[in-house]
Amino acid sequence: MPEATMIMYEEEYQQIKTILSKLRTDANSKMVFLIDKNGQQIASHGDIGNLDTTSLASLTAGNVAATDALARLIGEKEFPVLSHEGERDNIHTSVVGGRVILVVIFDERSSLGLVRLRVKRASAELNEAFERIVNKAEQEKAGGAKRNTPFTEISDDDIDRLFSDDSL
Amino acid sequence: MTFINYASREINCKIVYYGPGLGGKTTNLQYIYDTSAAQQKGKLISLATETERTLFFDFLPLELGTVRGFKARFHLYTVPGQVFYDASRKLILKGVDGVVFVADSQRERMDANLESLSNLEENLKSHGYDFSKIPYALQLNKRDLPDILSVEELKRELIRKDEPIIEAVAPKGVGVFETLKAVAKQVLTDLRKSAGAS
Numbered sequence: 001m002p003e004a005t006m007i008m009y010e011e012e013y014q015q016i017k018t019i020l021s022k023l024r025t026d027a028n029s030k031m032v033f034l035i036d037k038n039g040q041q042i043a044s045h046g047d048i049g050n051l052d053t054t055s056l057a058s059l060t061a062g063n064v065a066a067t068d069a070l071a072r073l074i075g076e077k078e079f080p081v082l083s084h085e086g087e088r089d090n091i092h093t094s095v096v097g098g099r100v101i102l103v104v105i106f107d108e109r110s111s112l113g114l115v116r117l118r119v120k121r122a123s124a125e126l127n128e129a130f131e132r133i134v135n136k137a138e139q140e141k142a143g144g145a146k147r148n149t150p151f152t153e154i155s156d157d158d159i160d161r162l163f164s165d166d167s168l
Numbered sequence: 169m170t171f172i173n174y175a176s177r178e179i180n181c182k183i184v185y186y187g188p189g190l191g192g193k194t195t196n197l198q199y200i201y202d203t204s205a206a207q208q209k210g211k212l213i214s215l216a217t218e219t220e221r222t223l224f225f226d227f228l229p230l231e232l233g234t235v236r237g238f239k240a241r242f243h244l245y246t247v248p249g250q251v252f253y254d255a256s257r258k259l260i261l262k263g264v265d266g267v268v269f270v271a272d273s274q275r276e277r278m279d280a281n282l283e284s285l286s287n288l289e290e291n292l293k294s295h296g297y298d299f300s301k302i303p304y305a306l307q308l309n310k311r312d313l314p315d316i317l318s319v320e321e322l323k324r325e326l327i328r329k330d331e332p333i334i335e336a337v338a339p340k341g342v343g344v345f346e347t348l349k350a351v352a353k354q355v356l357t358d359l360r361k362s363a364g365a366s
């Protein structure tokens with residue numbers, strides 16, 4: 001398989017949440033999201049309200065994937081930053097370390113310049129955090145250490161039960 | 169790429185519905201959306217043309233329940249079936265955990281099935297996947313239409329490994345959940361295997 005399963009443990013999750021929280025405050029933005037390039041939301045911070053964050057993650061990843069493909073078509077490696085300007089709200093999207101997508105939603109209380117500046121700093125911190133996640137996974141693999149994972153015990157009954165629900 | 173989040177206790181998997189144009193991929197998702205309980209599903213997003221042909225993808229997040237204390241969330245995607253949308257199809261396959269091939273049983277669509285299946289194999293390969301190992305199910309759709317090939321004829325041409333084969337009439341829901349179950353089961357079994365191996 002080209003990509004291994006990504007595992008996020010509580011410790012790293014909290015580190016990432018802290019970085020996002022700081023970015024949101026420093027950039028004076030409404031919400032920030034971290035999404036993996038396949039469209040899964042990793043973490044978010046801010047006043048999410050009724051926003052459909054699952055759809056946001058999927059559409060953002062689609063948008064970034066399409067933009068990357070466009071870049072390659074014209075001979076560019078990538079367009080690392082996307083910016084969408086609306087009447088009230090704006091979206092700043094950037095790829096961090098080639099692996100995750102950072103989305104900042106902001107309104108007139110902030111500015112594109114400020115967001116770009118703060119995103120740059122947060123990106124470096126996020127990149128370090130993901131390096132640690134990857135290193136940890138590799139070390140565990142190399143050391144043959146087995147973390148207590150509940151997934152080795154998934155039984156056929158567990159799987160069947162998912163589909164036996166009457167609500168389906 | 170399955171994403172396991174210990175902090176929110178979630179397993180997220182990506183399933184892609186592949187197949188020739190007008191074969192019923194979107195109809196599969198539409199049926200799942202229409203018949204699932206509100207608390208299980210998110211919005212069904214369709215990036216389609218004005219004539220309701222899929223332009224980029226359809227997307228439906230579905231929560232099936234819990235496995236070992238983790239919420240099992242499946243992100244279902246369809247690809248645009250029309251031949252000239254290959255660049256988009258390729259993008260959607262990235263990070264896929266399981267594939268459903270929705271074949272059109274109509275005699276006149278056999279060539280389109282074969283073309284799409286070989287395109288799937290090619291695109292999986294370009295992402296570094298081994299088709300023989302990826303969780304996969306073959307759905308024979310449109311079993312209620314008049315001029316269709318027999319199941320045996322379809323199997324002879326379309327079987328690629330020991331994949332589960334499900335006969336379906338997607339608008340009526342026949343075979344729809346069976347197909348999803350067949351692929352989801354393999355994804356979770358793979359997860360068990362990889363957890364045991366790590």
